[in-house]
Structures are given as C-alpha cells and as structure tokens.
Amino acid sequence: MPTLICDCNKTMPLDADALGAALDEKLVLHSTLCRHEAGAFQQAVGGSAPVTVACTQEKRLFAQIGEHTEAAVAPVRFVNIRETGGWSRDASQAMPKLAALLTAARLPDPDPVPTVGYRSAGRLLIVGPLDEAERAAAMLDDTLDVTIFARGPGAAGASQERRHPVLAGRLESLQGWLGAFDLAWVQDNPIDLDLCTRCNACLAACPEGAIGLDYQIDRDRCRDHRACVASCTTAGAIDFARAPERQEARFDLVLELGGRTLFEQHAPPQGYFAWNGADPAPLLRLRELVGEFEKPKFFDYKQSLCAHSRNDTIGCRACIDICSARAIESDKARQQIKVNPNLCVGCGACTTACPTGAITYAYPRMTDQGAVLRTLLSTYARAGGQAPVVLVHSQEAGRAMVERLGRDASLGRLHGVPANVIPLAVWHTASLGLDAWLGAIALGASQIAILATAEEAPQYLDNLAAQLAVGQAILDGLGYPGPHLHLLRPDTPQALDAALRELAARRPGVPAAPARFAMVREKRSTLDFALDHLIAHAPAARDEIALPGGPPGSGSPIGGLAIDKDACTLCMSCVGACPSSALLDNPDAPQLRFLEKNCVQCGLCVETCPENALALVPRLLPTAERARARVLNETAPYHCVRCNKPFGTQKAIEAMLARLGGHPMFQGAGLERLKMCGDCRVIDLYSGANQTRITDL
Incomplete structure (x- = not known):
C-alpha cells in the first residue's frame, strides 16, 4: 500500500525513516509532491493497491492527475499531517502521531448502509x-x-x-x-x-x-x-x-x-x-x-431494547429531548419512539444519550469508529508515543479550527497542535459518548478532549458535559488521577492553542496496560468491556462510586436500585416494565431480584411501581456483586384457604384485602374468595350458584 509523504517545501521536519518503520514501509520524502514531483503520485495510482497521500491541500489536482493517468485504478485516501502536527513548534517530536494518522487512513471504508432518498x-x-x-x-x-x-x-x-x-x-x-x-x-x-x-x-x-x-x-x-x-x-x-x-x-x-x-x-x-x-x-x-x-440512513433502532415506554407508562425520553432536528417523537400507539429519516441530520446525539443502545449510529458504526481509535492509539504507542490526547472534532467547523491553528503555527503566531494531541474527525462531536470515551481510555488514551464549536446545539453541549461528568466520576472513583475528560469551547484559535498546550503537559493516571478488546455495535457491551478493564487495573477503587444523577440520557446510565421493602408488595409490575432484564422474578419463590450490571437507569420501574417503593441510585459497584443477581425483596407465599396452593405473596394479598374489604361487593363470601387461588375462586362461584338453584327448587 504506497504512502506518499511531503514536507511541503521543507516547512515540516518529517523523519521518513521513523514514519516508514511505524508503517512497515520504505518511504520517500518529497518536498513538492503536488508540483514538480507529481509524477510520483501518477506512478503510484497506476497500480491496484490503495494509495495514501499525506496531504489534503491539492486533492482536486490529484484527482485531475488520476483522470489523465492511463490505467489508474488505485483507490486514493488523503490525510492531513501538515496542520495536525507537521506545522507545530514540536513537530520534530510528532512522528508517532503522524504515523498513527497515516495508519488509520489505511483502514477500509465503512460498509455501506441503507440510504434515504430525496x-x-x-x-x-x-x-x-x-x-x-x-x-x-x-x-x-x-x-x-x-x-x-x-x-x-x-x-x-x-x-x-x-x-x-x-x-x-x-x-x-x-x-x-x-x-x-x-x-x-x-x-x-x-x-x-x-x-x-x-x-x-x-x-x-x-x-x-x-x-x-x-x-x-x-x-x-x-x-x-x-x-x-x-x-x-x-x-x-x-x-x-x-x-x-x-x-x-x-x-x-x-x-x-x-x-x-x-x-x-x-x-x-x-x-x-x-x-x-x-x-x-x-x-x-x-x-x-x-x-x-440520497444520504445514509444514519441510525439503527431496536425496539426491544428501548426504555421509552411500557404499559402506557413513559420512561426514557433522552433521544426525543436531545434531537436538534425534531426528527424523533413518541409513538404512543406502538409504545416506542419513531424516527423520521428524512429529518435526521446524522448528528448522533440520540445514540449517545440513549442509555440502552436501542438507537445506534449506523454510519459509521461503532465498530468502525472503534477500529479507528484502536489503530490510532496502538500505532502511536508502538512508535514510541506517550500520553496521547485524543481531540474529537467535527468534520466541518471543528476541522477548520484545527487547520487554522496549524496555519497560524506555520506563521509563528501560535504553538500549533502538540505532538501528543491526536485529532479525530467525526461527522459530529455528539456522535461519540461514554462508551467510546471510556473505551479509548482503556485502549491507551490518557485524555479525551471534545472540541465544541458554534455548530453544536445547546442541548448537545449540556448532554456532553453531563456524560463527561459521569465518565470522570468513574475514573476518579477507580483511583485514576485526573482529569481525563474535557469539553473545550474555545472562541478563537489562540484559546484553542492554550487549551491544547495545557492538556498536552498533563500526565493523568491510566491503566498499566492497554486493553485489547474491540468496540462492538452494542453500546452496553462496549461500555462493559471498558469498565471491566478499568476496574481490573484500578489503582484504588472505592467499594461504591457515586455518579451524577439526572433524567435518562443526561444522568448516569449505570446504577442500582433502592427499595422500600415495607411498601413493596412484590406485585412484579417493575419486572414487566424493565427493558434490560435488570429486574427479575423467581418462578420458584416470591422474590424480586436485581442484576445491577443490566440496569440502564431509565426509570420505567420507578414510574410503573404502584406503591412508589423504588428509587434509582446512580452509582458504579466495582466489585463482583455488580454482575450477580441479588434479592431485593422477598416474602412468604400466600396459600389458598380452600386448597392450600400458593398463589401470590402474603403482602400483596393482605394489601388487597385491606383495600377492598370495605367495598360492598367484597363482603362475606366475596371477601373470602379473594383469599382463594384462581381455580378455587371459579369452583366456589359455580358451587354457590348451584346451591342457590337447589334451595329455590
């Protein structure tokens, strides 16, 4: 896979040997690739192997050269190593970063997805x-x-x-x-x-x-x-x-x-x-x-995971509230959300706000974004880089600000993008969330910085700040000295320059060894992989880590459940409402069990409980208890007064008797039937009716 690098008229101190060693390729350093040495590009595209060009300035010119080159069939990828690091005061130390950017550019394009037509x-x-x-x-x-x-x-x-x-x-x-x-x-x-x-x-x-x-x-x-x-x-x-x-x-x-x-x-x-x-x-x-x-259909939706509604009760509204295009609404008839693909602009904010992963980003998928992150970080480390800071920015306004920073650095006005700051362009900064950030820390990043510009909707910034607070609370609670997660909102290149220099100088605590897992499409699975690795290498984890609360999507997607055992009747309404199988019953005994690892803090159980006996507890248990089902409440079974068969819980039947005992319909035999199982209740009704007919005769 040919890689063409150029020091842009010797304005960048590129080390072709160091870059070539990281890429496992012999590189030739050019100085005027887009002009006098354009023949090197023309020769490279004459083959069939993909070509990587370390310059984005003359993409149009290179396209024209390709059109006029006989048998030019090689796919060409362009990557900017000039403004992102080559034009910087510490550019001579940036070879690990530049190697990482070049390696990531070689990754295959994301798989095609369904499209939306206009x-x-x-x-x-x-x-x-x-x-x-x-x-x-x-x-x-x-x-x-x-x-x-x-x-x-x-x-x-x-x-x-x-x-x-x-x-x-x-x-x-x-x-x-x-x-x-x-x-x-x-x-x-x-x-x-x-x-x-x-x-x-x-x-x-x-x-x-x-x-x-x-x-x-x-x-x-x-x-x-x-x-x-x-x-x-x-x-x-x-x-x-x-x-x-x-x-x-x-x-x-x-x-x-x-x-x-x-x-x-x-x-x-x-x-x-x-x-x-x-x-x-x-x-x-x-x-x-x-x-x-046409445009990509940016999202996938899996209704079975959605925590929006159960049994006419509304729980999570995170995606509806955060959508800046008003493309998502509640479908009350079908007990789910409805996304209008024609209005969706592909920002991905709904996917990061969704606590369950019911709605996911489809283009590119998390598997593709995860592969880019893993490639960047592993290549950077292999090339000798230390303490990498991943700078997430948008492909439009964010990229323009980063490139402006590099250009000002070339003129001696600013420092430029530091050697250990790795820019990562995404369609929109709201498209990556807690699973990606913690996953990147587990994979070897020391810090994650989100570059926000004027294009972000206010609700995006609020959500980003809230999720970053949850992520930082987890890292703090595990004993990793920080901070690690940052939301940057500079209004000038000078402010961005100062912020990046400050981040680049920090050395926060990270796991002793980088993780080896691959980020997967299922949001909760990626989050669990990251948490398991961070917990396994935690310097000093607390027994329980309190996390910021808030509505689903803005608070923690991880947590436990508090129960008022005196109020709970074990009616199991919460079990039927839970979309993530965090609440479980026991078919052999009147027990309410809870698997904390599965809880997404959607609040449907709290809204469904008729006794107001439940409350969310945003937290992380960095112990084995998090992955074990435990009994939240249990009681003795109630036995039918006619056949002695258990049919419910003692607390539930006693509560029902207390509420209905004064009603005229439930006096005498009617009240006694409430103490019977379903079969005996029917038998008693028929036998009572037959006895009445015999007496009349």
Whole structure:
C-alpha cells in the first residue's frame, strides 16, 4: 500500500525513516509532491493497491492527475499531517502521531448502509418582504421555479412587473423536507392577488394609506370607506365579503429572508435555507438542489431494547429531548419512539444519550469508529508515543479550527497542535459518548478532549458535559488521577492553542496496560468491556462510586436500585416494565431480584411501581456483586384457604384485602374468595350458584 509523504517545501521536519518503520514501509520524502514531483503520485495510482497521500491541500489536482493517468485504478485516501502536527513548534517530536494518522487512513471504508432518498424538481418557495423576495427570485429563476409568499411590502415594495406567482395571507404551517415541504395558509385578505393587475388605483384611492405595495389591505388601518372597491370595478380583485379560504401547496425548497422563524429547531430540514441578503452561499446551494439525492440512513433502532415506554407508562425520553432536528417523537400507539429519516441530520446525539443502545449510529458504526481509535492509539504507542490526547472534532467547523491553528503555527503566531494531541474527525462531536470515551481510555488514551464549536446545539453541549461528568466520576472513583475528560469551547484559535498546550503537559493516571478488546455495535457491551478493564487495573477503587444523577440520557446510565421493602408488595409490575432484564422474578419463590450490571437507569420501574417503593441510585459497584443477581425483596407465599396452593405473596394479598374489604361487593363470601387461588375462586362461584338453584327448587 504506497504512502506518499511531503514536507511541503521543507516547512515540516518529517523523519521518513521513523514514519516508514511505524508503517512497515520504505518511504520517500518529497518536498513538492503536488508540483514538480507529481509524477510520483501518477506512478503510484497506476497500480491496484490503495494509495495514501499525506496531504489534503491539492486533492482536486490529484484527482485531475488520476483522470489523465492511463490505467489508474488505485483507490486514493488523503490525510492531513501538515496542520495536525507537521506545522507545530514540536513537530520534530510528532512522528508517532503522524504515523498513527497515516495508519488509520489505511483502514477500509465503512460498509455501506441503507440510504434515504430525496427528489427535487426545483419548486422554490421564498418567504419574506415582497420587494426583497422579488430581488432574490431574480437571482434564482433561471434555474428554479419560484413562488413568493409575501410578508409585507418591504421598504421599496413590489415592482410593477409580475414575474413570479405571489401568495399572501396568514401562514399557518410549513413542515417537511427537501422535495416535500407542505405549506398551509389562510387567504383572508380582501384583495385577490391572482386577479390584481398592480394598476395601483386602489393605493391612490385609499384615504388611510392602508394598502401597501404588496397589494394587501392592512385591516387595522382600514376604515371601511371602500374607495378601493370602487377603483377596482373592472378587475374585481377586491371583495370585503369574501370568506377566508384555507390553501395548501407543496414545494421542494424553501428560502426564508431575514431571521429564521419558520423552523425554530437548531437543525432545520434539508432543503431549507435562511438568507441574510449578503452571504451568497445559500443561493448557490439552492441552485444545486435539483434532481435526485440520497444520504445514509444514519441510525439503527431496536425496539426491544428501548426504555421509552411500557404499559402506557413513559420512561426514557433522552433521544426525543436531545434531537436538534425534531426528527424523533413518541409513538404512543406502538409504545416506542419513531424516527423520521428524512429529518435526521446524522448528528448522533440520540445514540449517545440513549442509555440502552436501542438507537445506534449506523454510519459509521461503532465498530468502525472503534477500529479507528484502536489503530490510532496502538500505532502511536508502538512508535514510541506517550500520553496521547485524543481531540474529537467535527468534520466541518471543528476541522477548520484545527487547520487554522496549524496555519497560524506555520506563521509563528501560535504553538500549533502538540505532538501528543491526536485529532479525530467525526461527522459530529455528539456522535461519540461514554462508551467510546471510556473505551479509548482503556485502549491507551490518557485524555479525551471534545472540541465544541458554534455548530453544536445547546442541548448537545449540556448532554456532553453531563456524560463527561459521569465518565470522570468513574475514573476518579477507580483511583485514576485526573482529569481525563474535557469539553473545550474555545472562541478563537489562540484559546484553542492554550487549551491544547495545557492538556498536552498533563500526565493523568491510566491503566498499566492497554486493553485489547474491540468496540462492538452494542453500546452496553462496549461500555462493559471498558469498565471491566478499568476496574481490573484500578489503582484504588472505592467499594461504591457515586455518579451524577439526572433524567435518562443526561444522568448516569449505570446504577442500582433502592427499595422500600415495607411498601413493596412484590406485585412484579417493575419486572414487566424493565427493558434490560435488570429486574427479575423467581418462578420458584416470591422474590424480586436485581442484576445491577443490566440496569440502564431509565426509570420505567420507578414510574410503573404502584406503591412508589423504588428509587434509582446512580452509582458504579466495582466489585463482583455488580454482575450477580441479588434479592431485593422477598416474602412468604400466600396459600389458598380452600386448597392450600400458593398463589401470590402474603403482602400483596393482605394489601388487597385491606383495600377492598370495605367495598360492598367484597363482603362475606366475596371477601373470602379473594383469599382463594384462581381455580378455587371459579369452583366456589359455580358451587354457590348451584346451591342457590337447589334451595329455590
């Protein structure tokens, strides 16, 4: 697998021998790979083995060279080693990190997943003041089929030439996504825009000036002189007696002018753009959205693991509350959540908030992310690196900030990314959670830093901070000197530079030996692997580690259960509600058992218990007791007064007798039947009815 490295006109102190030893490959160091030495790339892509290019600056140029190279079939992967470490004041010490980045780039691409399709015919709805909307439409109508929904005339008002259909009225709703935006509005103005000729006679006739250049009447200013009606007799566009009419229409794309009001969620649907009138990017993007498109279906959902609802009782709402696209809702009829794949933007926040792993990130899967982490850390260690800090950042704004840091370092303004800080680009920082972070610490990372930028929704940051607090509490409780987990929110490259230098200088406690497990798709399994390794190497573990509480998804996904034995009747409602088999009954005895390792702290058992006898206890037991089923409560069985067969618990029957004993239906024989098993109760009822018939005869 050929690897091409370049010191970018000798601005990076690359050690080709050290990198080659780590990659088990003889490397040739280039200085102008993208220019005078481009022939080396052309020769490499002539084979069939994948090619790794340690430069991302000239990807377009390399693509053009590949197109003009005969028999060029080798797949090419690009990795940035320049801004991520080569341009840094300690770049000469960064060879282990650069080797790790190059090795990880060689990993195969994730397996394909199902896709979500969109189809757009270019029907664009522009919403805003009419004059601004017409100016925006003029820049787009050569490519798109534009309709305007006017919200007032604007400063200048409409032009006399009508080039596009114009809608107006009371906007009721706009919902949907690329190719399927449904607009509903009420046409409640006396002026019918389809009939209006824009002759301006009504504007001239109105004594209050209640008619604007959007050709709609302001009813608050109108004093019912009806001079406008008289001026419009020929066109007949004005009718104050016209009943409001609800209208609907479908569009493929939406452009809202000014501030965003149509979609309040942090992540609006694909196909919607807000435009401030200056940045041309939204207009350019709109032009590209005609045709058929697809994106990965980013999530997998396994209803059997979901802790959202059981028996009409709502437990966990973590994924619903955190979704910035409002793509997840409660499906009450089916007792589960429902995810709209068309609205999902693939941030992965729901998967990290989910305590059970019922909803998981599908592209890339945790197996793929885990392979990248394991490769980075193992290669770094094998090349002699120490105390690696994994810097998780997004592929858009986060990557740009890291690259800006490297560029400023090349100019001597900043230090740059330290030699032991390994950047890890992910689709979104919210897509990795507690299982990945603790897994990375177990695999050899000394610290995990999450780089947050302005693109993160506020609820994402709250959730990240809460989960980081849980993870750090676990590491502290196990005796690993820290801190290990960090949420970075720098607003400038200078602030990021200072934060990374501070982290790079720390040497927190880590396991004596790195783990060898592979991260798997099942979230709880990966978390258990990480915890088992961290516990096995813990310097000084407490008998019980208290963890931060909170609602499911923001509190600990690990913990125990406290029970009020006096209140509990062992009705076993909690057993039926538990989605993770943490609560168990005993078919041979009236016992409620609990397997703490399985508990996800979803709270369904607490909500279901009719006696309010249960309470969640967020904690970690670093002992064997965590993996053993133990008895939470037990009682003597109640025996049928007729056949002496056990059929329930003594406490449950006594509680039932106390509650129903005063009811008129349960007096005398009725009360006595409550003390019988189901079979004897039926026999007693029939025998009593037959005895009544014999007496009557």
